[in-house]
Amino acid sequence: MPGLNRLTPSLGWGARPAPVRPPAGRPQPAGAAVAATRPQRRDPAPSRLSYRLTRMWLTPLYRRVIRIGLPAFLACMIAGLWLSDETRRASLQGGVTAMIEKVQTREAFMVHRMQISGASAAVEKGLLAMLPVTLPASSFDIDLDSLRTQVERLDAVEKVELRIMPGGILSAHVTERRPAVLWRHARGIDLLDKGGYRVASVTSRDVRRDLPMIAGEGAGARAAEAMALIDAAGPVLPRLRGLERMGERRWDLVLDRGQRIMLPAERPVAALEQALAMDREGGLLARDVVAVDLRDPGRPILRLGLTAQNTLRRALGMPELAPDGSVIEPDEDKDGAAGGKAGAAAGKRPADRG
Amino acid sequence: MRDLYQAQRTMRQMRRQAMARGVLAVLDVGTSKITCIILQFDGPGQFRDTDGVGPMAGQSSFRVIGQFTTQSRGVRYGEIDTMGETERAVRHVVQGAQKQAGVRVDHVIATIAGARPASYGLAGEITLTAGKVTEQDVAAVLAACDAPDFGRGREVLHAQPVNFAVDARSGLSDPRDHVGNRLAVDMHVLTIDGTAASNLVQCIRRCDLELAGVGSAAYAAGRAALVEDEQELGAACIDMGGGVTGVSIFLKKHMIFADAVRMGGDLVTRDISQGLRVPTQTAEWLKTRHGGLEATGRDDVEMIAVGAASGAETGDWETDRRSISRADLIGIMRPRVEEILDGVRAVLDAAGFDHMPSRQIVLTGGASQIPGLDVLAARILGQNVRIGRPLRIQGLAQQHTAPCHAATVGLALHAANPQDEWWDFEMPVERSGVIGLKRAYRWFRNNW
Numbered sequence: 001m002p003g004l005n006r007l008t009p010s011l012g013w014g015a016r017p018a019p020v021r022p023p024a025g026r027p028q029p030a031g032a033a034v035a036a037t038r039p040q041r042r043d044p045a046p047s048r049l050s051y052r053l054t055r056m057w058l059t060p061l062y063r064r065v066i067r068i069g070l071p072a073f074l075a076c077m078i079a080g081l082w083l084s085d086e087t088r089r090a091s092l093q094g095g096v097t098a099m100i101e102k103v104q105t106r107e108a109f110m111v112h113r114m115q116i117s118g119a120s121a122a123v124e125k126g127l128l129a130m131l132p133v134t135l136p137a138s139s140f141d142i143d144l145d146s147l148r149t150q151v152e153r154l155d156a157v158e159k160v161e162l163r164i165m166p167g168g169i170l171s172a173h174v175t176e177r178r179p180a181v182l183w184r185h186a187r188g189i190d191l192l193d194k195g196g197y198r199v200a201s202v203t204s205r206d207v208r209r210d211l212p213m214i215a216g217e218g219a220g221a222r223a224a225e226a227m228a229l230i231d232a233a234g235p236v237l238p239r240l241r242g243l244e245r246m247g248e249r250r251w252d253l254v255l256d257r258g259q260r261i262m263l264p265a266e267r268p269v270a271a272l273e274q275a276l277a278m279d280r281e282g283g284l285l286a287r288d289v290v291a292v293d294l295r296d297p298g299r300p301i302l303r304l305g306l307t308a309q310n311t312l313r314r315a316l317g318m319p320e321l322a323p324d325g326s327v328i329e330p331d332e333d334k335d336g337a338a339g340g341k342a343g344a345a346a347g348k349r350p351a352d353r354g
Numbered sequence: 355m356r357d358l359y360q361a362q363r364t365m366r367q368m369r370r371q372a373m374a375r376g377v378l379a380v381l382d383v384g385t386s387k388i389t390c391i392i393l394q395f396d397g398p399g400q401f402r403d404t405d406g407v408g409p410m411a412g413q414s415s416f417r418v419i420g421q422f423t424t425q426s427r428g429v430r431y432g433e434i435d436t437m438g439e440t441e442r443a444v445r446h447v448v449q450g451a452q453k454q455a456g457v458r459v460d461h462v463i464a465t466i467a468g469a470r471p472a473s474y475g476l477a478g479e480i481t482l483t484a485g486k487v488t489e490q491d492v493a494a495v496l497a498a499c500d501a502p503d504f505g506r507g508r509e510v511l512h513a514q515p516v517n518f519a520v521d522a523r524s525g526l527s528d529p530r531d532h533v534g535n536r537l538a539v540d541m542h543v544l545t546i547d548g549t550a551a552s553n554l555v556q557c558i559r560r561c562d563l564e565l566a567g568v569g570s571a572a573y574a575a576g577r578a579a580l581v582e583d584e585q586e587l588g589a590a591c592i593d594m595g596g597g598v599t600g601v602s603i604f605l606k607k608h609m610i611f612a613d614a615v616r617m618g619g620d621l622v623t624r625d626i627s628q629g630l631r632v633p634t635q636t637a638e639w640l641k642t643r644h645g646g647l648e649a650t651g652r653d654d655v656e657m658i659a660v661g662a663a664s665g666a667e668t669g670d671w672e673t674d675r676r677s678i679s680r681a682d683l684i685g686i687m688r689p690r691v692e693e694i695l696d697g698v699r700a701v702l703d704a705a706g707f708d709h710m711p712s713r714q715i716v717l718t719g720g721a722s723q724i725p726g727l728d729v730l731a732a733r734i735l736g737q738n739v740r741i742g743r744p745l746r747i748q749g750l751a752q753q754h755t756a757p758c759h760a761a762t763v764g765l766a767l768h769a770a771n772p773q774d775e776w777w778d779f780e781m782p783v784e785r786s787g788v789i790g791l792k793r794a795y796r797w798f799r800n801n802w
Contacts, residue, residue: 019671044424045442046449054449055562058458 104138112136112168119174123156127172139164155198181223181230182208184215184242196223216245225268226251232269235276236285250295260291271297362510362777368566369769372461377419378566378769379451379462381444382762383554385429385597386620386720388443389762390451391754392420392459393769416770418749420455422447423759431616432468432571432598434553441560448561462563463769465761466511467571468598469550473612475516476501479538487520487529487537493779495539504545511551511570512544513776516608527606541776544570544612567769572600572612574764579718579742579757580604589714590707591742592698592731593761594721596620599694601701603710608773611705615697619721622690629686630678632660646684647691647726653680691724695734702735716742720758 046054056062083089103109113135116124130150133141144162151160151172159175179191179199191199191208198220205213214226226243229251233240236255244252251268253261263271271294278284278300284292288305304312310320319327372378373395382389393416424447428439452459478499482491496515504510518526520534529537551568558565576591585604593600597618603611619641627637644658657677707713715735717727722741732739743755744763754762772778 043442045446048445051445051449052562054452055458058452058456 104140109139110136110168111139111142111164111170114170114172115165116172116174118176119172120156120176123154123174123176126154127151127160127174131170135170136168142170156200158193179208179211180227182211182213183220183223184213185217185220190220192220192223194224194227196220212240213242214245215242216248218248219243219245228269229253229263229272232272233276235279239285255285259285259289262291262293262295264295264297267297274300359777362775365565365567366777368461368564369463369772372566375461377455377457377459377461379448379459379563380762380765380769381448381462381464381558382571382759382765383429383434383440383444383464383557384426384467384571384595384761385432385618386426387423387596387758388426388429388447389423389754389759390421390444390447390462391418391750391762391766392451392455392457393417393766394419394455394749395770414748416748416766418747418751418754418766419457420451420453420459421751421754422450422454423754424450426596430597432466432595432614433547433550434557437553437557437560441557444557444561448563460564461566462558463567463569463765464554464558464565465569465571465574465765466546466551466554467593467595467600467761468614468616469546470616471511471570471572471600471612471614472504472508472545473610474502474504474543474545475610476541476543477538478541479536482520482535482537485535486531486533489530490780491537492518492529492539495537496541496776496779499539499541501543504543507548508545509548509551510543511546511568512542512573512609512612514542514608514773515776516540516542516606516610525606542608542610544573544609546570567772569765569768570600570602570612571595571598571761572602572614573609574762574768575600575718575744575760576602576604576609576716576764577767578744578760578762578764579716582607584712584714584716587712587714588710589712589716590702592715592717592719592722592735594618594694594717594719595758595761596720599698599719599721601698601705603702603705603707605710613701613705615694615701617690617694617697619719621694622687622721622724625690626683626686630660630682631673636660640683641687641724644680644683645687645724646680647688647724647730649681649684649688653684656680658683687724688730691721691727691730692734694721695731699734712738714738714740716740718742718744718757718760720756722757 057066083092114128114131116127119127130147132143132147142164144164148160148162151157151162151174156176157174158177161171161173163171165171177193177197177199180194181192182202182205183190183192184205189202189205191202191211193199202208212226212230214220214223219226222245229243230237230240233253236253239255239257239259241254241256244254246252246262250265251263253263253272255261261272261275274297275284275292275294278292279286284302288308289302290305291303293301293303306321306323313320319329322328369378376395378393378395380389380391380393395416424443426440427443428434428436434440448459448462476499478495478497480491480495480498484491492515495518496513517524517540518529519538519540520526520529520532521536523532523534524538526532554568555565572591572593575593576585576589579591579593580589585607588603588605590601590603593602595618597616597620599615599618601611601613601615602609622645623634623637623641626632626640627634630637630640632640640658640660646653657679659675659677702708713736715731715738717731717739718741721727728739728741741757742760743757744760745767746755747763747766750763
């Protein structure tokens with residue numbers, strides 16, 4: 001059974017010479033030869049310790065503790081130990097502060113000057129005074145938002161755009177409120193913008209002769225309405241002295257020569273246009289009319305001046321009126337006619353009263 | 355039997371814990387190899403009804419997440435011989451499977467192959483007081499089985515009620531709520547050597563694992579390798595392992611007999627090693643690579659180089675460069691396999707297998723992979739012989755679907771849904787020591 005054969009030539013035994021024999025000598029112990037040629041095979045099984053450690057590692061709790069808890073604890077402990085010394089803490093704090101300071105005071109972050117545009121001299125002065133730091137300063141020290149709210153608290157400033165531009169320039173673009181109307185009230189004269197917001201106070205009307213005047217309590221809050229009325233009063237604008245708020249309720253248009261157009265509380269502009277239309281038709285305001293009462297839009301009422309009344313009364317043969325409204329007693333020869341005229345005048349008066 | 359009852363109940367408790375945790379390991383300590391597979395129980399609801407996956411044989415509720423096989427050490431004839439070596443092998447295999455699964459496993463179900471199993475058929479009978487069968491009656495009838503003297507140092511491994519009879523109606527699998535006056539039971543009890551069992555328990559304890567159950571390898575292989583009809587109609591499963599050839603007979607889905615022949619594939623290897631004067635490793639290689647049982651004329655010509663392949667140089671030129679024909683190898687293997695099958699035949703005869711309605715024989719286990727075994731087995735055991743492979747379970751690697759892992763797979767199925775055993779029922783009240791407390795507890799639980 002065992003032995004050489006030539007049936008399996010692929011193995012190539014037939015051509016191979018006899019193996020080289022080791023030289024004769026003392027035979028070595030078999031175990032040593034085996035150990036020399038082949039190292040002892042390691043036991044593939046894990047040791048009990050490694051088995052237990054692996055099992056422990058596969059336990060979720062231990063795994064979490066070792067992978068997250070332990071490093072975190074070590075980091076905290078080392079940091080805590082290092083920081084427990086007072087001088088170290090101080091030096092760390094100082095170092096951090098110095099580093100922050102160093103970064104903040106770099107040339108790139110410095111603001112050297114302030115550039116203000118669109119502001120009047122007074123506002124510009126106020127703006128410069130409001131800046132919390134003295135220039136040059138770091139841009140980290142300037143809180144633009146709070147500065148902006150502070151500036152916008154000024155009455156004269158409607159809007160301000162603050163930005164730090166390259167080159168260390170703090171740019172402030174100020175939009176000022178434009179005074180549109182003067183408001184005379186009990187405490188003096190104020191300049192208001194077209195929305196009725198106070199811009200400044202003035203000492204006299206003559207400072208801004210170009211602006212229209214409004215007066216009366218509560219007129220400032222309704223300045224926009226007043227502006228609309230002034231816009232509508234185009235033809236009589238040269239004669240316009242101002243608008244007066246009556247009873248915080250309605251407007252009176254005051255013209256020169258003591259003329260008034262009394263407007264209703266509701267839809268005053270339409271009423272004013274009605275008055276102007278009457279003026280255009282018959283030259284109403286050029287006549288001796290003291291007041292045009294439009295408070296009831298359906299029934300305009302005119303109050304005549306004294307001259308006009310007396311002219312009318314003379315034509316009717318009635319006694320004339322004195323400037324205080326009293327009837328001047330005529331001579332005895334006109335006695336009968338005067339009593340009738342006085343009665344007619346008295347009947348007309350209550351309708352004139354405003 | 356009280357201690358055993360408690361121990362088995364404790365193991366059942368462990369198994370329930372493991373199922374709740376969802377991870378359970380199955381450890382098959384064989385004579386030639388040790389396999390560990392780790393099961394992940396996802397619970398029901400893994401598949402929807404529309405998936406077309408039914409409960410199958412219970413293997414749809416789990417999947418294999420880790421598996422490892424290594425050469426067994428320190429095991430002879432399916433029993434632990436050298437505890438330290440076996441412990442190391444178990445550690446190795448458990449660690450490998452754990453590493454693959456990525457989870458720690460604490461509960462393990464183990465098989466025991468050898469340990470001289472002996473099976474007994476017990477019968478018990480009680481009179482029903484209530485006129486119908488209650489849960490307590492089932493427990494009582496199981497306790498009423500008159501146990502013979504199993505012998506010294508024997509432990510009960512399985513005690514499964516096989517058949518219930520109420521009055522004249524027999525063949526009941528679940529007698530609860532049946533009306534009758536008399537309840538009888540047939541119980542199959544499998545006992546093994548207590549020392550072998552405690553050695554296994556000790557070995558697993560030393561690996562820091564909790565034992566959640568022990569199953570007979572023959573029983574497990576039968577559950578995995580027999581198809582459902584075979585289990586129902588009656589079949590014998592021959593698990594040809596390395597050291598022990600286990601025989602289990604199933605009828606009506608219950609194991610009714612189990613035994614083991616203390617011969618296996620390792621004997622074949624040893625014969626080859628002795629007959630051809632080659633190292634054991636070479637002999638194993640020859641057996642698995644070139645082995646066979648039916649010689650043909652071609653086998654005389656086919657030469658196998660035994661010296662060069664071994665790698666173990668003896669220094670003798672003649673010895674190191676030998677070649678044998680395949681016919682020589684078959685001539686050595688065949689008588690030993692015949693002897694093993696003769697042993698199996700004797701066991702089957704003793705069990706009265708010839709009187710079974712269906713005489714199906716399923717060969718499985720590592721040694722069943724020898725080519726030509728089915729022909730030889732048909733000549734010795736009977737005509738209805740087939741080679742069985744274990745059931746497929748989800749996640750099992752291809753290399754573990756071979757017949758040699760039938761017991762592993764079967765034990766996994768056993769773990770997923772175990773058969774009722776005697777200790778699954780409450781101990782009858784008159785045997786219980788803490789009767790009052792238990793009753794009070796039950797009363798409280800039912801009424802509050």
